[in-house]
Amino acid sequence: MLNINKVKEGSKLTIAIEGRLDTTTAPQLENVINEEIEGVTDLTFDLKALDYISSAGLRVLLSSQKIMNKQGNMVVKNSSEEVLEIFEVTGFSDIFTIE
């Protein structure tokens, strides 16, 4: 189960993700990002209600990060300890801006 809430204000996009971001649900997030990311300069992922992220989910965050490296900033915030640990273990904490 995955719920995606997006709020777009001008070139600021905030995406709040709720549930499990895994192989089955990652494509949903990928679609949302592909639709919305054009012209965005500030992208924020609010992971407050994210229970779990798998490598497929990390892949979506990674590709967003790569796009945002070209057109602005990306921030990942409110990650739970479990999610934070996954970022640490996979080394993604080095490339994401985590708040």
Place this chain on the structure above:
Amino acid sequence: MVSMILKMSGVTLLYVLLTIVVWFWTKDKEITRFKKLVIGIVFGISSVLSTHFGIQYEKMIINVRDIGPLAAGLFFSPGAGVIAGLIGGIERYIAGTYFGVSSYTRIACSISTCLAGFVAMGMKIKVFKGKKPSPFYAFFMGAVMEVFHMYVVFITHRDDMRMAFLVVSTCSIPMIIFTGIGLSVSSIILQVLAGEWHNPFAPNDEEKEPLSQKFQKWLFIITSIVILSNFLFSFLIQTQSAMQDCETMLDKNVDAVRAQYEYDDYTIKVDNSVWFGIIDSDRRIIRGKNQGIKLPVAEFQRLTKNMNNIFRGTYWGEKAFIYAEWYDKDTMIVTAISEVEVYWHRDADAYESGFSNILLFTVIYVLIAYLVNQIVVNNIHLINESLSKITNGNLNEVVTVRTSSEFASLSDDINQTVLTLKGYIAAAEKKIEQELILARTIQASSLPQVFSFPDRDEFELFATMKPAKEVGGDFYDFFFVDINRIALVIADVSGKGIPAALFMMRSKTAIRSFTVSGGTPEEILAKTNETLCEGNEAEMFVTVWIGIIDLTTGLMQCANAGHEYPVIRHGDGDYELFKDKHSLALAAMPVVKSKPYEIQLQPGDRIFVYTDGVPEAINKDEKQYGTERMLQTLNSVKEKSITDTLPEISESIKEFKGDAEQFDDITMLGFEYVKPLVWG
């Protein structure tokens, strides 16, 4: 005339205003029973008022009473229409019978007003399906209702057609038009207020036009043409026959006048509708209309010019058909029938047959439109419903519309197509399945399966890989770098299935070839990263742990690119998580700086590496297996050999997850450093 139009417009406008007020009152709210009753009564009262405030026109009183029940029924609630119709109609009958209000038409008026409520109910429910009629249909409804009204005037006064004709010819046009316009304008305004308005004259996109509407449009055009041509045809016939009757009358009466005059009858008798005259050469009327007075010169001259011929002219100033012949050389006999007299019957007939045609064809039109809806459109909707279920993936849906041969064969065709499609899908699935089984075999055989090395007893090694789908993105690997050193690799590609498997093969090949060609784990990971970053459009990445053990010394050089922490057990101690230094997973970013480290292994020490499929295995409550449970299980079987330990973990995970689906690939690699390698 102008004053009549202004007054009728005013009354009609009042109706429109009432409709708008009621619309605002019921807007956005459910129309309760109470409200239906109120609407019925309000429109009923408006009908009563319009009876009593009728408008004087050519000595007749005209009104738009029927708008009340029609508006209540068509725009609000069918029940309210019936109530309004009964109130307006019954009151009209009472007022006509007991209070002498236009009693001549009381039956026609009260019947048509009562019926208007029921007609509105039937149309609203069956034809408009509870929606508001469009302005066009609203006009049509109002106009046809008044046509019915007028027709009833005729049939209730069969014995007095002249009066009925007079009433109808005066009242029908304004009443038909104003009732139609009142409903039509109401419909337009309500549509605008409800935001449903669209310009009916805007060019129609054929794709958006419903089939029923298209059908109705053509049906309407054809019906109109039939009514009009039928009307014209009978009008022509009637004209002909009126002319013949007129000629016969004139002939017959001129003979009668001559005969009676010859007998010197002072009182000459002719038929009721005929004028006659016996005129001398001095234009003086000897007998007949205006006896003793001289006929105007112009009329007299025309008579003398058209002797023995029936002609159209004026007789005593009135338009008439005239026949004159000589009685003797100084005296002429004239008979004439006024045009009104000749044609009134034809006109009454034209009105009556016109009205009855309109009513008949309206009934046919509504019935056909309704039947087309029932037989064709509803069935098409049923088929579409089934089709949308099918396109949403329910291939077991069967279309069962069999009400006509066309629909039965369409249903059969669709069912057959779906069946064929199912066959193809099954065949394709089977093919994919076979290919996946093949892929699985290839992938499994690409991982080393032999865990014992001849003449090598310095270590014990075991590994398993269990993909979640047919093929996976995890892999393990082990191989000799040179005669002294063995490399252990475990890795996890993001995602699962074929894409992950392909990326896994690339990763595995790259790591092995860079390892064998020499270099530290740091260099191996850096080069592998570089290779994998090339042409990585799918933006996949792979987490890798690599350890290269020098079997002579037990020194293990390691590097971890975003992979799970390894588990280490020193001697007889517990298995423990070794929180090593991490760098980013490979292929994520072009430049990666890994953080190599070394572990000194003593004989009996063990290494256990795994992918996230182990700790992140979930049960049906979505609880994770977790590293804690993994360590507990490992420690509970620490007396067993590493070869026997791995199946214990698999078993423990299987037990934990119960019926839940295996979610991620599960891969493990265990290694025990048994004793140092000694050459010689």
